[in-house]
Amino acid sequence: MNNAASPTTPDQAGRTRENELARAISFARWVGLILPLVVTTASTVLLLVWLPKMPDPAAVHWGVTGAPDGFGPASSYIWLNVLTGYGLTILMWTMIWMSIAKLSVRLWSPYQRFLAAFAAGFSVFMGLTNLASAGVQLGLSDAKDAPNISWMIGAAFLAWILVSVIAWMVQPRVDLRDQLSLPAAQLELSESERAIWIGEARPGRLYFWAMGIGLVCILIGAVAVFAVPTDAIARGIMAAAVLLVFVLSVMCSWFRVRIDQRGLEARSIVGWPTFRLPAEEIARVEATEINPFAEFGGWGMRWAPGRFGLVLRTGEGVVATRKDGRIFAITVDDSQRAASLLARVAKGKRK
Amino acid sequence: MLITIDTANERPLYEQIADAARQAVARGELRANDKLPAANEIALGLEINKHTVLRAYQILRDEGLVDLRRGRGAVVTDLATELAALKTEVEALARRAQVLGVSRAALISLVTSAPGGSASDGWEAGASESMLEVTEETPDE
Numbered sequence A: 001m002n003n004a005a006s007p008t009t010p011d012q013a014g015r016t017r018e019n020e021l022a023r024a025i026s027f028a029r030w031v032g033l034i035l036p037l038v039v040t041t042a043s044t045v046l047l048l049v050w051l052p053k054m055p056d057p058a059a060v061h062w063g064v065t066g067a068p069d070g071f072g073p074a075s076s077y078i079w080l081n082v083l084t085g086y087g088l089t090i091l092m093w094t095m096i097w098m099s100i101a102k103l104s105v106r107l108w109s110p111y112q113r114f115l116a117a118f119a120a121g122f123s124v125f126m127g128l129t130n131l132a133s134a135g136v137q138l139g140l141s142d143a144k145d146a147p148n149i150s151w152m153i154g155a156a157f158l159a160w161i162l163v164s165v166i167a168w169m170v171q172p173r174v175d176l177r178d179q180l181s182l183p184a185a186q187l188e189l190s191e192s193e194r195a196i197w198i199g200e201a202r203p204g205r206l207y208f209w210a211m212g213i214g215l216v217c218i219l220i221g222a223v224a225v226f227a228v229p230t231d232a233i234a235r236g237i238m239a240a241a242v243l244l245v246f247v248l249s250v251m252c253s254w255f256r257v258r259i260d261q262r263g264l265e266a267r268s269i270v271g272w273p274t275f276r277l278p279a280e281e282i283a284r285v286e287a288t289e290i291n292p293f294a295e296f297g298g299w300g301m302r303w304a305p306g307r308f309g310l311v312l313r314t315g316e317g318v319v320a321t322r323k324d325g326r327i328f329a330i331t332v333d334d335s336q337r338a339a340s341l342l343a344r345v346a347k348g349k350r351k
Numbered sequence B: 001m002l003i004t005i006d007t008a009n010e011r012p013l014y015e016q017i018a019d020a021a022r023q024a025v026a027r028g029e030l031r032a033n034d035k036l037p038a039a040n041e042i043a044l045g046l047e048i049n050k051h052t053v054l055r056a057y058q059i060l061r062d063e064g065l066v067d068l069r070r071g072r073g074a075v076v077t078d079l080a081t082e083l084a085a086l087k088t089e090v091e092a093l094a095r096r097a098q099v100l101g102v103s104r105a106a107l108i109s110l111v112t113s114a115p116g117g118s119a120s121d122g123w124e125a126g127a128s129e130s131m132l133e134v135t136e137e138t139p140d141e
Helices: A010-053 A075-101 A110-135 A150-170 A205-227 A232-251 A292-296 A335-349 B013-027 B039-046 B050-063 B079-100 B104-113 B125-137
Strands: A058-062 A068-072 A193-201 A255-260 A263-268 A274-278 A282-290 A300-304 A307-311 A315-322 A327-330 B002-006 B066-069 B073-076
Touching: A010 A075, A010 A110, A010 A150, A058 A075, A058 A110, A075 A110, A075 A292, A110 A150, A110 A292, A193 A335, A193 B039, A205 A232, A255 A335, A255 B039, A263 A327, A263 A335, A282 A335, A292 A300, A292 A307, A315 A335, A335 B002, B002 B013, B002 B039, B013 B050, B013 B079, B039 B050, B050 B066, B050 B073, B079 B104
Parallel strands: A307 A327
Antiparallel strands: A058 A068, A193 A255, A193 B002, A255 A263, A263 A274, A282 A315, A300 A307, A315 A327, B066 B073
16 A cells, blocks of 8 residues: 655655555545445434434433333434534544644544544444434334334444444555654754753644633533532532543643753643653654644644654644654744754763 | 853853843744743753852843743843844844944944943843844844
């Protein structure tokens, strides 16, 4: 799938890369956008056709015994299918788009391939589940007579996995993350000179708004739950969970960064956590464009085997490779100077 | 913001640190209402005495470039905006001097001896030198 012919000129390499990227995007669009939209639309149309034949109120939730224990208007199915089916597809596709829309560096990696495959499988699962739940009630006068649908849900779940796996395999294997880039030019420092670099890894505007809106929605949801009389334990858990989400979000969204002869230190604005990259562990430093969605699967404090990033926006940043091969990335302004100093202190420790 | 000091240079360390801050302002890296890093941090990183850094901050305060506020630390004033705006004019001046064949040192002396400044209002040689150093760094931007 990857281009086997070795390009002889940088121009050819660039065009090959663009071709691969275009191909990956095209396949992902078919399985991750078009397929889910078609599946969701088809199932919604069918649900609309079935609407008049369903009991009112209809069963919308089944209990562990297999009998329906939650009831509501039949139109709930329409809403559910539309919101989850289209909603999740839009969410997945937005995340994919985030990694390829920025004009500086467009990257493709298994992350996006996964998102597209997930969207495909999930839309099938939701469609089947809703169709099954509504379908067994057709012609019934009383929703309480609705039969057990456990095996249907199980089958829908299997379909999810199967469709996702196929959607994954159908897409080409394209990984454009490891591009050749030059190591940072070391800062010239004489024996008598010392330098430090101080900056911040700040959340980008998009990240800030996305997080903010998300947190507000969670807060609204929590308030809505609190408004309904529930037992104290449930409320306690809810409150603790919301608080945890808020605290973790703030902790990992803004870091103060210092580079000196010891290495790099990134400290959260709330004081903890602090991440340190000792100078003696560094093998290579680059100032480069960082694409959080393609390289780390998203914004924020990100970990994957072999890589760790404090990537709070798309754009310039410092990427250091440790001697054991692990990658440390951090998005900061003035990354050229930061990288040049880090490269210099790393060299200093290698003496 | 990069701060470099040269322990071998005869210019006092606190002046060098103040230079770094002025240059950052001239480059637009430090803007009005930005907070300068804590003196501790700089002292730790450069392995110098904290009071050296504090002295630098006091010099900047005397120049009107920062406010020293309890609890908040050193905050850049609106003067920073003016200083950055001045950079364009200084660049033009430097270019013209170059065209005329006037040396950088001669130009600096001219600036230092220009009317309107005096030792008491804090317009030290350092500030003009820093500005012109920045201009040297960025020849064709």
